[in-house]
Amino acid sequence: MSTQQPNFLIIMSDEHAPMYSSIHGHPLVQTPQMERLAAMGTTFDVAYCNSPLCMPSRMSFMTGRYIHHTGSWDNAAPLESDTVTWAHLLRSTGYDVAISGKQHFCGPDQLHGFQTQLARDLHAERAHPIFSWDDGIRTAPRPWQGIDEAGPGTTEEIEVDDLVQARALEYLHDPARQQRPWALNVGFIAPHFPLVVPQRFWDLYPLDQIDLPDLPPGHLDNLHPVYQRMRTMFGLIDFPEDGVRRARAGYYALITYLDEKIGQLIDALEATGQLENTVIIHTSDHGEMNGEHGMWRKSNFYEAASRIPLQIAWPGHLPTGKRIPQVVSLVDLVATVVDMAGAAPVTPLDGDSLLPLLKDKADDWKDEAFAEYLAHGVDRPMAMLRSGRYKLNYSLNDPLELYDVVADPNEFTNLAENPDYADVLEALKTRLLSHWNPEAIDRAVRQSQRERLLIERATDSAWRGLSHAVPPPEWQGRQSSP
Secondary structure: OOOOOOEEEEEEEOOOOOOOOHHHOOOOOOOHHHHHHHHHOEEEEEEEOOOOOHHHHHHHHHHOOOHHHHOOOOOOOOOOOOOOOHHHHHHHOOOEEEEEEOOOOOOOOOOOOOOEEOOOOHHHHOOOOOOOHHHOOOOOOOOOOHHHHOEEOOOHHHHHHHHHHHHHHHHHHOHHHHOOOEEEEEEOOOOOOOOEEOHHHHOOOOHHHOOOOOOOOOOHHHOOHHHHHHHHHHOOOOOOHHHHHHHHHHHHHHHHHHHHHHHHHHHHHHHOOOHHHEEEEEEEOOOOOOOHHHOOOOOOOOHHHHEEOEEEEOOOOOOOOEEEEEEEEHHHHHHHHHHHHOOOOOOOOOOOOOHHHHOOOOOOOOOEEEEEEOOOOOOOOEEEEEEOOEEEEEEOOOOOEEEEOOOOOOOOOOOOOOHHHHHHHHHHHHHHHOOOOHHHHHHHHHHHHHHHHHHHHHOOOOOOOOOOOOOOHHHOOOOOOO
16 A cells, blocks of 8 residues: 555435445446446445434544534534544644535534535535424424425525535646645535436436335334334325325435436546545435335434445555445544544544455454434434344333344344344343443433523524424425434
8 A cells, every 4th residue: 555645535425325226236226426436446235324313423424433422412413613523633634624515514613624615515504403302202293395395306405516516526626636635525415305306317217117115014003112203203194105206216316416426526536647546435424214114314223214325445555346244334434534544533433444344354343333313303312233133223211123134124023022032132232331321311412402492592593482392384394304
């Protein structure tokens, strides 16, 4: 490997479940540029976010720490400005560190170590409600609007993503990139709802060819209490089949729209002679349920919500065409970037560098991922531990869930009450609770919610006098739920 510091092109999409891409075997979704990137480098087949919600996941990604260490509980809990991020670490070693687009920096600090924002972070510009767990779960005033919105067209989100791409390409073509190592984080909103996409991408997915969610008879009636409550609060009714087909078509088309942008960024590296000294990373902040288990959006630990795409390429330095089956997560990606840049963390990272896995030198890889969810749609702490083939889901004072995700990839069979798996259940539960205290986290989250609500009301914010358990109708849909 070269001793020269590599550049980093980090492409982060929003709400992309990896099983909805050709590189992960989907028969309909067209992602030729993900396939191109896979041929250039390594694709991780079992990668997870550390919280299935935009801002908490992204703050975990920025810091390399779990959210119970950062306090970024939800979409309205900003990361403190004195928290060290990987942008700070790379900048301290001489990198030019820039962001174009979304990283969802809620609060006054819109850089958190980046030197410049090249475009717009649309979701950071929007106000987000504070949902109080003390209020419990309330019924949504109307069904989720994402289904009815789906179709061909354009949105502010599309316009912003096009701007993000244009500014990122300008940055890569700037001759100044030859003067010092750089790291560019390109943050797209796609394929996040609204499920509206330009006509040429919509036309790739005829509605009569769109697959439907796999819902066995009686499955929705027997959902775990966590998902029953979430469906109630998010307004996730049993939508009509034609609406489901349109929504899934819109989601698939947005993935292909995003995929095209990945290819254009790689083209720019080739055109400017920077390909061989640039580490290309493609990932997302979390997935999208896409109607599976009667769920849309994210906020849970089903595979479609908590798994993410992860691809890493460094032509001439790392293996090509490689697939990695071991379990990893975004905090491991952060440790990898810091490691490859030669930076020295001053605070502990919760992940481990993926370089040994990339170089086939990781016989003792931990093979696990941890995620937590502490935001709206629930009224108590939730956490997940994926270890090898098994996944444990823990919700305070709720029944446990245990899945063999290899044998049961759709997660239809909860093994928690099966005596044959008692030892597995106990081992995973002990491991999970060894570093995650749900009672203490419950107190911390509720206290944070009370303090933020008091400040909001005292300062006569836009939310004064409105319910914080369910946003009012004018805030529902695209504005209130990135």
